[in-house]
Amino acid sequence: MSFASHDRPGCFGNSFRSIAVAALVTAVGMVTTAQAKLWSPQVLSNGAVNIVKYNAATTPSTLDMQTVVGVALPAAGFFVSGMEFTPDGRLWTLMQGTPGSMMQGLYTINFVTGAATQVGPPLGLAPNEILTDLTWNPKTHRMSAMATTSSGGLTSRILDLDINTGAVTNARTVNSTVNVLHVAMTADPNGSYFFVDIFNNWLSELNGGDAMWLGSLFGFNANLNCGLGTEFQGANAGRIWMTAYNQNLNTPSQSRSGLYQVDPNSGSPGFWVTLPGGSSTIYSDVTVQPVVNSCPADFTLDSEVADSDFVVFAGQYEALDCASASMPAGCSADLNFDGLVDDTDFVLFAGAYETLICP
Numbered sequence: 001m002s003f004a005s006h007d008r009p010g011c012f013g014n015s016f017r018s019i020a021v022a023a024l025v026t027a028v029g030m031v032t033t034a035q036a037k038l039w040s041p042q043v044l045s046n047g048a049v050n051i052v053k054y055n056a057a058t059t060p061s062t063l064d065m066q067t068v069v070g071v072a073l074p075a076a077g078f079f080v081s082g083m084e085f086t087p088d089g090r091l092w093t094l095m096q097g098t099p100g101s102m103m104q105g106l107y108t109i110n111f112v113t114g115a116a117t118q119v120g121p122p123l124g125l126a127p128n129e130i131l132t133d134l135t136w137n138p139k140t141h142r143m144s145a146m147a148t149t150s151s152g153g154l155t156s157r158i159l160d161l162d163i164n165t166g167a168v169t170n171a172r173t174v175n176s177t178v179n180v181l182h183v184a185m186t187a188d189p190n191g192s193y194f195f196v197d198i199f200n201n202w203l204s205e206l207n208g209g210d211a212m213w214l215g216s217l218f219g220f221n222a223n224l225n226c227g228l229g230t231e232f233q234g235a236n237a238g239r240i241w242m243t244a245y246n247q248n249l250n251t252p253s254q255s256r257s258g259l260y261q262v263d264p265n266s267g268s269p270g271f272w273v274t275l276p277g278g279s280s281t282i283y284s285d286v287t288v289q290p291v292v293n294s295c296p297a298d299f300t301l302d303s304e305v306a307d308s309d310f311v312v313f314a315g316q317y318e319a320l321d322c323a324s325a326s327m328p329a330g331c332s333a334d335l336n337f338d339g340l341v342d343d344t345d346f347v348l349f350a351g352a353y354e355t356l357i358c359p
């Protein structure tokens with residue numbers, strides 16, 4: 001068994017082809033629904049991995065499985081340990097394998113064919129580190145990966161990734177007062193990080209540089225494969241989903257994977273539904289599919305992209321980095337979701353400005 005990790009891809013140049021890209025981005029954007037559309041990596045006992053899409057009903061116990069696609073893994077022994085959307089609807093996965101292996105990392109994935117393409121090796125990964133989970137941080141507009149040694153310890157690391165190159169743009173150490181093994185991570189709408197540790201079965205939140213205990217997660221034997229995913233949009237923004245495997249040591253046939261909803265205040269997991277596939281099927285992560293904004297360059301929300309939007313753009317362009325303290329809230333002008341407001345975004349903005357009226 002193992003965990004998960006990731007890195008990410010990107011695909012932007014900075015010239016004229018962006019007019020076409022602008023049209024694409026304009027067609028993509030964000031909104032919300034009560035019924036969460038969830039995606040998970042499904043790990044089978046023979047090592048095969050699928051990505052699956054399912055609808056979690058507004059009340060527990062029902063599940064609408066919609067799509068199952070086989071994933072082309074980079075090598076035997078690898079699996080998808082993390083999965084996350086960027087707000088423009090692109091799906092990213094984190095491959096985990098041999099500790100230190102540079103085949104671990106961020107991949108783009110085609111959810112029609114299952115083809116997975118590595119964005120780039122996770123630079124700076126220590127020889128004994130694995131990447132156990134991937135999360136979108138809506139504050140920094142970066143994908144973040146959890147890096148830990150496979151034996152856990154008093155520290156782990158959060159790596160912020162450039163989705164265009166897979167390069168680590170920022171690495172920070174997470175300190176714990178006892179030995180932990182962080183197998184799951186998510187960020188809430190404010191950009192705060194939450195972790196699941198399987199040595200102690202608890203949920204913690206990053207505070208300064210420390211993982212602070214929030215509550216105990218499980219009433220059963222947790223195991224290595226676990227995932228967290230946050231809803232960032234709509235009435236349920238901030239809701240945290242979790243996939244976890246309940247291993248029944250006494251009656252293995254009764255082991256099962258389940259979908260839970262985690263209370264970020266208490267750490268309490270609310271059981272939602274059993275996930276299909278039987279007692280040996282593991283769901284290593286969960287992510288919520290975003291509703292894409294059809295007019296992302298309309299920062300002022302008046303249904304057109306005009307001079308007032310340019311003023312907003314210019315202010316964010318000046319600040320450049322979504323993670324900087326001077327960046328206006330939301331970093332809305334990062335139209336390609338790569339953590340920066342730069343010339344690439346300006347080309348996208350210019351295309352929308354020229355169109356003026358939102359679709």
Ligand SMILES: [Ca+2]
Binds near residue numbers: 306308
């Ligand atoms: Ca506007």
Ligand SMILES: [Ca+2]
Binds near residue numbers: 338
């Ligand atoms: Ca950008």
